[in-house]
Amino acid sequence: LAGLPTIIENMPKSLRPRNALVAALVYDGLCTFEFGITTEIFGLPRPEMGADWYRFTTCAVEPGPLRACGGLSVIADGTLDALQHAGMIVIPGWRGVDAAVPDALVAALIEAHQAGARLVSICSGVFVLAATGLLDGKRATTHWRYADALRAARPAVIVDPDVLYVDEGSVLTSAGSAAGLDLLLHIVRCDFGAAAANKVARRLVMSPHREGGQAQFIERPVPARPGGRLAPLLDAMRERLERPMTIAELARQAAMSERTFLRRFREMTGMTPGAWLAAARIETAKALLEAGVASLEDVALRSGFGSAANLRHHFRRTVGVGPAAYRRRLLVDVIGENDARQDAA
């Protein structure tokens, strides 16, 4: 990543945001976490990203100091009038799924959208976006708990509760709270390329791209008696993924027969032990590849796949590309653009 500033400097204009000003909405009952991640991605000084990086401002929906979750008071930079200058408007979680959206806010968002602004909602912020009518006929997502409420509030919106975010071009929506980070990183990836998104993700100490949808985070009923017995074993399995584990050994540790262990495991996790181990090992392998571990044999041994051939087999089947291709893809988007332009020159 040493050459990142140069790469960004030479980046084609099509990859750059047309208008770098990001405006975050602030209102009474503001969700502090979602406002915070918006600030973290777009509001922190990042001189290493070059002069074209986002500029950040906040716009108050209502006058005066506003209350945010956690007892904070917030004074915004400007009012709704400032939205007309923004290239992107971020709407953190709204104060309630049934809370009315002020007419002035709806009008300001529609006007900004017509002027070319991208509208981005996190979690229940989608209810503000839906009120504008700009989501009608489009796919959108929100926290899985609010999916039915969104369908009821705006039947014309195609609600997909099983994804982390939906990009419909000029309107983008994300699932609950932390999925907002995935959407904001996706926006950075679209605007500045994969290497820039990876760099921001690394500074956040998070994965640059999470696979899978919300279903994996929806609570499953856990049987009170046997489920509790397996929880320590799952922790132990996570801590020694690099070692081979047999069903017989795991069942013995859980003090159950193999047959009962398989039943209890599926009830608790929704997966078989083999599938659970494979998924956990794939995530470990991805982290090792992203961290720059050199040989695939080493990645395979440290993630528990035993051999590079076995790692390739599972990785390709789960992720869709081989581990080497996955590692290359972390940088190829931006560097490839740069190389192609140099070739053309």
Add this chain to the structure above:
DNA sequence: TTAAGGTTCCGCCATT
């Protein structure tokens, strides 16, 4: 990529 041996998973049924 393929093949073969080993392992896992699950339906079924008997037992507790």
Add this chain to the structure above:
DNA sequence: GCAATGGCGGAACCTT
């Protein structure tokens, strides 16, 4: 009578 458990056998999958 019901629910939980455990063994068996075969198909599917994994590993080398």
